[in-house]
Amino acid sequence: MNHWDRGLLGSDQAAFIVEQCASVVLIEDLSWGLTDTRVLHAEAGGREMIVKAAGRRNKHIGREITGRQHVPVAFLDRGTVGAVLAADRELNVVAVEYLQGDLVEGTEAEYDPEVHRQAGALLAKIHEEPVPADMDYPDYESRMTAKTLTLLDRDHRISASTVDTVRRVLADSARRTTPTAPGRRVLTHGDWQPRNWLIAGATLRIIDFGRFDVRSAESDLGRLAVQQWRGRPDLEQAFLEGYGSDPRDPRTWAVNQIREAVGTAVWAREVGDHAFEQQGHRMLAEALDLY
DSSP: OOOTTTTOSOHHHHHHHHHHHSSEEEEEEOOOSSSSOEEEEEEETTEEEEEEEOOTTOOHHHHHHHHHHHSOHHHHHTTSBOOEEEEETTTTEEEEEOOOSEESTTSGGGGOHHHHHHHHHHHHHHHHSOOOGGGOOTTHHHHHHHHHHHHHTSSOOOOHHHHHHHHHHHHHHHHHSOSSOSSOEEEEOSOOSGGGEEEETTEEEEOOOTTOEEEEGGGGGHHHHHTTTTTOHHHHHHHHHHHSSOOOOTTTHHHHHHHHHHHHHHHHHHHTOHHHHHHHHHHHHHHHHHO
């Protein structure tokens, strides 16, 4: 038996990768360790790849597969996104082409206006792709709000007074807004930020589609707005120039950020990521000020 994965994957997942990719050698375990998602850098037949796998209840692998199936074909042709080499939704495992490049986060490129311009242009292309009918739903706003209210019933460290304020704001927003989103619903990456960008020479590449879904276009700007763009309007301007417009809708932007902040604070608390949890609390305070 070829234990190429050193026991990091389920036996059926590891066997599937061997079946599809032949002789596989593990290069490095890149898993974060916060969830049950495994991310392995491996090689098979002279081709490097990333293998992602998780437990059956984890939705990120299915989204990873779907996301790579719906990115612009040109992204795959020119190596902007790694192609799927093997995938099994039931086993919850996928192998994708390994992309050469340096992670943008933590480097000078993270605050380079040209990188943000490229990021805006690439995101616009994703948002322009047609939304499959079976992935869209008309009651977007009410669904997203209901999800946030459910999160508030879980374990978290958001103060009781802030929870009350969030509930009031979401109720007020529901009265003011139709259940359907005023802005465009598009295919979104879901975690569009330098942590998921690679720079190869002067060219930007994209990784990690584990939060891919149909959402409002503005939702993909949420992380950048509270991270890299803080105090750096030049980065925001460069990004929007690359994108071609500003997809943020004043009717929904603050509520989008409130929902994202609650999700961040609750999820980070559950997985024990204290720094990310603190970011969620800061996001929430700032988003409530926007409303």
